[in-house]
Amino acid sequence: QKEVEQDPGPLSVPEGAIVSLNCTYSNSAFQYFMWYRQYSRKGPELLMYTYSSGNKEDGRFTAQVDKSSKYISLFIRDSQPSDSATYLCAMSAFGSSNTGKLIFGQGTTLQVKP
Amino acid sequence: DAGVTQSPTHLIKTRGQQVTLRCSPKSGHDTVSWYQQALGQGPQFIFQYYEEEERQRGNFPDRFSGHQFPNYSSELNVNALLLGDSALYLCASSLAGVNEQFFGPGTRLTVL
Numbered sequence: 001q002k003e004v005e006q007d008p009g010p011l012s013v014p015e016g017a018i019v020s021l022n023c024t025y026s027n028s029a030f031q032y033f034m035w036y037r038q039y040s041r042k043g044p045e046l047l048m049y050t051y052s053s054g055n056k057e058d059g060r061f062t063a064q065v066d067k068s069s070k071y072i073s074l075f076i077r078d079s080q081p082s083d084s085a086t087y088l089c090a091m092s093a094f095g096s097s098n099t100g101k102l103i104f105g106q107g108t109t110l111q112v113k114p
Numbered sequence: 115d116a117g118v119t120q121s122p123t124h125l126i127k128t129r130g131q132q133v134t135l136r137c138s139p140k141s142g143h144d145t146v147s148w149y150q151q152a153l154g155q156g157p158q159f160i161f162q163y164y165e166e167e168e169r170q171r172g173n174f175p176d177r178f179s180g181h182q183f184p185n186y187s188s189e190l191n192v193n194a195l196l197l198g199d200s201a202l203y204l205c206a207s208s209l210a211g212v213n214e215q216f217f218g219p220g221t222r223l224t225v226l
């Protein structure tokens with residue numbers, strides 16, 4: 001079993017839809033949770049960074065972390081064709097014995113159709 | 115403010131050869147991590163460098179080695195290349211004690 005599970009999709013939605021992307025994980029030591037966006041043949045771009053449980057909002061993006069369920073989500077409101085990309089969740093157990101090695105999900109490919 | 119830069123952009127090698135990839139971290143960052151991303155997969159952690167030393171290593175063989183220079187830039191070396199080493203190699207930089215990692219555009223390595 002992988003430490004981080006993410007449905008690869010693809011996920012196709014119409015422009016303006018609300019998109020929900022999710023990851024589950026097995027390592028209860030994870031404390032830091034990130035979402036990256038990766039366009040084809042480019043490096044990942046950091047979208048959201050959260051610590052422990054709770055919600056964080058940034059413009060059209062909302063990240064949620066539920067540590068009790070080992071489940072994280074990214075919501076995209078009013079999705080645009082420019083949001084079409086692969087979304088990667090990542091997490092780490094940062095501390096004295098762990099320097100912040102990121103464990104990634106497989107990535108979910110999102111297509112937003114005009 | 116320059117972000118993370120990597121060179122070269124693309125590289126084609128044959129089996130058994132050796133390759134060196136380079137990374138310059140984001141201004142102000144002192145920690146560099148390297149990841150390998152196979153097609154259709156998430157990045158996998160290779161190792162991390164801080165203060166010119168390897169601080170943590172993932173499940174990669176000794177054929178993968180690295181170096182960090184006094185100006186915080188870093189190199190990834192891969193010896194005895196295998197077909198399975200074909201991937202996008204990503205460099206990420208961060209500030210020690212802060213977990214946010216910022217990625218460069220990557221180097222796409224093709225091994226024939």
